[in-house]
Amino acid sequence: MEYIISIFQGISDLGSTLMLPVMFTIIGLIIGCKFSKALKAGITVSIGLIGINLVMNLVYNNMEPVADILVSNFGLNLKYLDVGWAAVSAVAFSTLVGAFIIPYILALNIILITLKATRTINIDIWNYWHYALTGSFIHMATGNLILAFLGATVHFVASLVVADRTAKQVQEVMGIPGISIPQGYAAATVPHSVLVGKVFDLFSKNKDVTTADAEKVNRFKENEWVKTVTDPIYIGLIIGTAIALIVGYDLKSALTVGISMSALMYLLPRMAKVLMEGLLPISNAAKAFMTKRFKGQEFYIGMDSAVLLGHPTTITVGLVLMPIALLLAIILPGNAIIPLAGISSMQWDVAMATVIHKGKFWRTLVSGIIGTAMVLLISSYFGPYITQFALSGAISIPEGATGISAMTVNLFTFIPHILANIHIIGPVVLVALILGLALWNRAWLKKQTNLSTTEFIDADASSYTEK
Known part of the structure; x- marks a missing residue:
């Protein structure tokens, strides 16, 4: 065991770059990549990580003093800046767990499919x-690698269970056969969406309200004013400048902060694309x-939730949620994050809420x-951890920076973390959750008929993002 741990530690000591x-070279070779492609993949991922570090330094040089003033002068405990999924995904892959997560999850997926505990190939x-x-x-939090992989396993297995059980709904609502959505964030939004649906069913006289009108939504999207205020570059400029003006910056300094926030919104996704290109x-x-x-x-092809984004209800509700998220950040007790990315x-x-509710707007x-309220609170909870990752070198922030977090952590991240920190009982519950979810799903799948086929085995997610 000590030998295995020393191997893990030796790889970790190389540093993320x-x-x-x-x-990635080793993983690529194992699953059949040519050496040159596998090596280039790993180098490309590192380039993306370096790019994210450069962007984060730019942002913190401008935003950290603003966050300090919000905390000290206004009594707002908004000490973490939301840097978004792009930065945090880089953090995740640059850790010791992240270094081994791809072969681990692939192997686990094969085992679960073989045992008929899932129909989703992720x-x-x-x-x-x-x-x-x-x-x-x-x-x-614990320093225990076994616990770490148990927690990751709970998240993965829970996501597969959600993917299997919502697959037919996804296919019906989106019109794409043969797929499911095991994405770790999207799957975590399903439990509370199901509960909301049940509550509405108790009180709603008309349970079949139709979806948002696609033609009206498209006209709304094409409105020049709407296109401007929902463009990530303008969102960064408006929010950054507004916050800087509120804390007392002059117009020139405030606009400088706004431009740096625009840089965050524009450059981070592009650096993430470099990471994705490597993968x-x-x-x-x-x-x-x-x-x-x-x-x-027979199985489902596990896809990114990007295939769901073209639905009119998803687009409409997403736009409405933008100002609501900012309001919640101010009034929600316990929130400590400034929504940005x-x-x-x-x-x-x-x-996934659109899928669960079959496009019903309200x-x-x-x-x-x-879901937004939950994410704000959970991302506030994980703020110290994400900041510590940054300070430890996973991504770079200047010394003394207030902190960072991301509105991408979720219930499936939170629950395993809480359990792992409960001495003795926690690890037992984690194992019980893994086995219980797998067996429960296996029993449920046995009862299902008309399962998905491999018709769309070669489907490309990008083909359906505008569906």
Whole structure:
């Protein structure tokens, strides 16, 4: 055991910039990539990480004093800046847990499919960072790698259960056969959305209110004013400048802060695309690896929740949630995060809610408000951990910075973390959750008929993002 731990520690000691090329080269070779492609994948991921570090330094040089004034002069305990999923995904992959998460999750997925505990083949390699982040939080809190991977496993298995049980709804609402959504964030929004639906069913006389009108939504989206205020660049400029003016900056200084926030909104997703570009050869090899081994079986292809974003209700509710999220950040007791990067991607928060509610606007909106409140509180809870990751070198922030977090952590991250920190009982409950969820899903799948086929085995998520 000590030998295994020393191997893990030796890889970790390389630092994220070197660790990622080494690990991705090894992983790529294992699943069938050519050496040159695997090596280039790892180097490309590291380049994306370095780019994110450069952007974070720029942002903190401008935003950290503003956050300090909000805390000290206004009594607002908004000490964490929301840097969004792009920065945190880089954090997740650059940790010790993140270095091994891809082969671990692939192996676990194969085992669960073989045992008929899931029908979902999760080829969405990029979004494995959600499971890595859950495990990394636990590793930071406990120092225990076994607990860390148990926590990541709970998140993954829970996501598969949600994916299997919502697959037919996803296919019906979006009109895309053969898919499911095991993405770690989207899956975590399903439990409260289901509860909202049940409450509405108790009181609603008309349970079949139709979806938002697609034509009206498209006209609304094309309105020049709407296009301006919902553009991530303008969101960064407006929010950054407004906050700086509120704390007493002059117009020139406030606009400088606003421009730096625009840089965050514009550059971070592009650096994340570099990371994703690096992962593409690994993802393609993993897809071929999995489908070859399960050829002829019936299963769902696990896709990114991006395939859901084109629904009119998702678009409409996402726009409405933008100002609501800012208001909640101010009035919600216990919140400590300033929403920024997450504001421009509120559609992701309700992508699965739209599916659960079959496009019903008010149900989806209520689910979105509840989900946003939960995410604000959970991201506030994890603020110290994400900041510590940054200070430890996973991503760079200047010394003395107030802190960072991201509105991407969720219930499936929070619950394993709480359990892992309960001595003795917690680890037992984690194991029980993994086994219980797997067996429960296996029993449920046995009862299902008309399961998905492999018709869309070669489907490309990008083909459906505008569906």
